[in-house]
Amino acid sequence: MVSDTLTEVQAVEKTDAEAPTAPAAEAPKPAEAAKPAEAAPAEKPVPAEKPAPAEPATKAEKPKAAARPKSTAKKTRTVELTLTVTGTAEGEWQADLVHGTQRVVSGLVIPAIAVAKAAKELHEDIAEGIESVLEAARDQHRTRMEELEAELARVKAQLAELSE
Template sequence: MDAAAPAAAPVQEQEVAPVPQEQQPEAKEQPEVREPEVRGEETEAKPAKRPKSTAKKTRTVELTLTVTGTADGEWQADLVHGTKRVVQGLSISAAAVARAAKELHDDIAGGIEEVIETARAQHRTRMEELEAELAKVKAALAELSDED
């Protein structure tokens, strides 16, 4: 030891009074980091599954039936399934169209009945014209037969 070195002063312990919380510097809060829990297969929680529905799934089928009528009373049907044409230009009777329309709905039947009734009226008119012409032809034929 060197004689010139001053002797170390004994360190006295001092009691430190606690600082009130209001005066303590704020510590930045850090998010709590949790270690992932490792669980056994028996205790691992599984997401809740929905119970399977007992209702049958409804399958939608797209069918397009087009019924076309003329003023003369001729009817045709076209049927398309999805994008595939199944039937095209199938001739059907006015009576079948009327029956089918009644089965479907009263509003449909009313609209189709109007078209059919218009066609009936036109056919009656044409029939009366033809009957009158036939009567003239019969009369002319009778005159020719009487002369013999």
């Protein structure tokens, strides 16, 4: 379409360039000089032809979207599910599931290992975030275990003194 318009403009420019120029105004003839100052018809400059508007697209050039038949398939229905997993520093995890506005599951206790596995399956960034929380919980449990082992050792020592 653009190349057609460009070709038409070039053709118009050629025609204007090749057109014979009007002869220079000649000196008035004696008979014409005697006439009163009658305005000679002034030659109007011929305006350059404007390129013709682009021709309407033929049937073959029309967008194919208009030619597509309507689809009989149903639109895909989306389902809104919201899963909220909450954890404590002690490593206790719970899950809540909401379907639309209806609560399906509330406060379901789930093991930390299940949360870690699910996070790895979902996305690496999610797994890293959850793993940092799990690691903090592990550290806390190790500390508590060491405290309990130290207390157990003291109780065993006290028991041994009483047995002697």
